[in-house]
Amino acid sequence: MTRHSGARSALVTIIHGATDIRVRIEDDGRGADTGPDGTDTGHAANDRQGPRTGPGAGPTGSGIRGMAERAKAFGGELTARNRPSGFSVEARLPLAPPTTGPPAASSPDPGPPQALTD
Known part of the structure; x- marks a missing residue:
């Protein structure tokens, strides 16, 4: 966070609802560059290094x-x-829906170990 935004502090909020969980992170850094349509370009503001390359870059980075x-x-x-004062x-x-019905059947107990004979 500090490397990309220059933030000095951040607030992390976790909200566990009945059907979902929300995690919010807000910092006091520079924010991010936005494209012409207002969406995030994936680059921190004032970070003009261009697209990342190598391991971890791209859509799975x-x-x-x-x-x-x-x-x-x-x-x-x-x-x-x-x-106005950072990025969010x-x-x-x-959340996964609760399971209904009986638990899944497990493998039968194989019993005690057996000695191998020729």
Whole structure:
């Protein structure tokens, strides 16, 4: 966080609801560059190093786009936006529905170990 935004502090909020869990991180850093449509470009403001390359880069990396794709893969969503005094990222992930019915059958007990004979 400090490397990309220059933030000195952050607030992490976790909200456990009946159907989902939300995690919000707000910092006091520079924010992020936004494209012409107002969406996050994945680069910290004033960080002009360009797109990352190598291991961890791209859609499975640790940037905002990668986090959004991972949230979506779990049926959730991620929002990221500049604030007047920093940046905010919030992930909403659905909780698994409760299981109904009897528990899944387990493998039968194989009993005590048997000696091998020729």
